[in-house]
Amino acid sequence: MSENRHGMLIVLSGPSGSGKGTIIKSLLAERDDTVLSVSMTTRAPRPGELDGIHYHFVTREKFEQTIAEDGFLEYAEYNGNYYGTPEAPIRRWLNEGKNVILEIEVQGAEKVMDHRSDLVSIFITIPSVEELERRLRGRGTETDEVIRGRMETARYELTRAFRYQYVVLNDEVDLAIDRINTIIDAESMRYSRMENTILEVLKYVSTQ
Amino acid sequence: MSENRHGMLIVLSGPSGSGKGTIIKSLLAERDDTVLSVSMTTRAPRPGELDGIHYHFVTREKFEQTIAEDGFLEYAEYNGNYYGTPEAPIRRWLNEGKNVILEIEVQGAEKVMDHRSDLVSIFITIPSVEELERRLRGRGTETDEVIRGRMETARYELTRAFRYQYVVLNDEVDLAIDRINTIIDAESMRYSRMENTILEVLKYVSTQ
Numbered sequence: 001m002s003e004n005r006h007g008m009l010i011v012l013s014g015p016s017g018s019g020k021g022t023i024i025k026s027l028l029a030e031r032d033d034t035v036l037s038v039s040m041t042t043r044a045p046r047p048g049e050l051d052g053i054h055y056h057f058v059t060r061e062k063f064e065q066t067i068a069e070d071g072f073l074e075y076a077e078y079n080g081n082y083y084g085t086p087e088a089p090i091r092r093w094l095n096e097g098k099n100v101i102l103e104i105e106v107q108g109a110e111k112v113m114d115h116r117s118d119l120v121s122i123f124i125t126i127p128s129v130e131e132l133e134r135r136l137r138g139r140g141t142e143t144d145e146v147i148r149g150r151m152e153t154a155r156y157e158l159t160r161a162f163r164y165q166y167v168v169l170n171d172e173v174d175l176a177i178d179r180i181n182t183i184i185d186a187e188s189m190r191y192s193r194m195e196n197t198i199l200e201v202l203k204y205v206s207t208q
Numbered sequence: 209m210s211e212n213r214h215g216m217l218i219v220l221s222g223p224s225g226s227g228k229g230t231i232i233k234s235l236l237a238e239r240d241d242t243v244l245s246v247s248m249t250t251r252a253p254r255p256g257e258l259d260g261i262h263y264h265f266v267t268r269e270k271f272e273q274t275i276a277e278d279g280f281l282e283y284a285e286y287n288g289n290y291y292g293t294p295e296a297p298i299r300r301w302l303n304e305g306k307n308v309i310l311e312i313e314v315q316g317a318e319k320v321m322d323h324r325s326d327l328v329s330i331f332i333t334i335p336s337v338e339e340l341e342r343r344l345r346g347r348g349t350e351t352d353e354v355i356r357g358r359m360e361t362a363r364y365e366l367t368r369a370f371r372y373q374y375v376v377l378n379d380e381v382d383l384a385i386d387r388i389n390t391i392i393d394a395e396s397m398r399y400s401r402m403e404n405t406i407l408e409v410l411k412y413v414s415t416q
Contacts, residue, residue, distance in 0.1 A: 123399070129409055158410045166394070167402035179397060186374070186394030189387060191331070194375035201333055201340075202366045 014124030015154035043081035074111035123164035222332030223362035251289035331372035
């Protein structure tokens with residue numbers, strides 16, 4: 001209701017193959033009030049990944065310099081590579097009233113949740129593990145060993161889903177997007193985000 | 209997703225004149241997964257109010273007997289009358305997987321919130337106090353003094369809105385109903401209500 005409403009920080013995780021990427025892409029196309037935080041990483045780009053769009057691809061040296069400057073909301077080492085969330089752009093977007101999606105691994109997400117209470121956390125899951133394996137193989141870009149590793153990671157991530165406020169089932173992409181829209185819309189009616197409306201009404205009542 | 213899902217307890221409050229009654233009536237007509245808890249009260253029925261539908265209208269003696277039997281989820285004295293929420297039917301509905309709406313005064317709502325964490329609480333507000341007064345006068349059933357009293361109560365209730373998880377603006381009834389539906393749908397994606405889905409996927413992964 002308020003025009004200068006603060007944006008919502010949305011932490012979004014899910015196993016590799018859960019369809020996070022597709023969901024987020026459609027969500028961003030639909031909502032002009034929502035942007036995606038671009039993580040910084042030291043891992044090599046996958047085929048088709050672009051610097052500044054999918055990740056900021058940097059050297060370990062550059063990454064460790066940013067750590068030293070306290071420039072990350074969180075960072076973690078994962079499969080031998082650094083992944084981190086630069087804080088400055090997020091703060092700017094939230095102040096502008098934009099919702100900011102953080103698409104981060106469980107490890108990083110938990111660090112953010114430990115330090116911030118003003119966020120909405122969503123875990124995306126798949127209906128079955130067969131479906132997960134099918135999706136991972138369908139990519140056609142990974143070896144059997146990599147897929148086994150991802151399945152093992154997925155198992156770990158599912159055991160950490162309890163740390164998230166919401167679980168969204170991705171049985172169909174359109175339904176999953178609707179569900180996330182529903183969560184964002186409901187969260188915008190949280191008392192903390194509606195307080196100005198209440199205070200506005202109360203002001204009039206008090207001056208009766 | 210689970211078929212034997214437990215229902216959701218929904219506490220709904222708002223100033224007299226906020227349109228709670230109309231909203232709830234439409235909501236119940238739309239959702240066959242949701243029922244309304246009928247409160248017990250010692251106050252006299254208003255014109256058109258039916259026993260067992262709007263309230264269970266009882267004597268002070270009967271009410272105090274139910275208190276003695278520990279039969280209320282909460283009860284309170286309000287404007288010189290008792291209002292209480294009988295617990296047994298609520299427990300039964302929740303076990304059957306029905307959502308149960310408690311339409312209760314702020315005083316009673318806070319007692320329920322103090323004792324239960326497994327609920328969804330929604331405060332319905334109006335866009336302005338002028339609108340509230342217009343609605344109260346529009347009823348045509350109350351004296352000026354009663355209306356002044358209700359305005360005073362409304363002011364108090366608005367100062368307690370912070371105890372609720374959600375605030376729903378009733379600027380238009382249809383929009384208010386959509387908003388409540390959105391909240392119920394989002395709340396059904398809470399981790400605690402999706403845990404079975406996660407455990408189901410995890411079971412398969414673990415047996416790979």
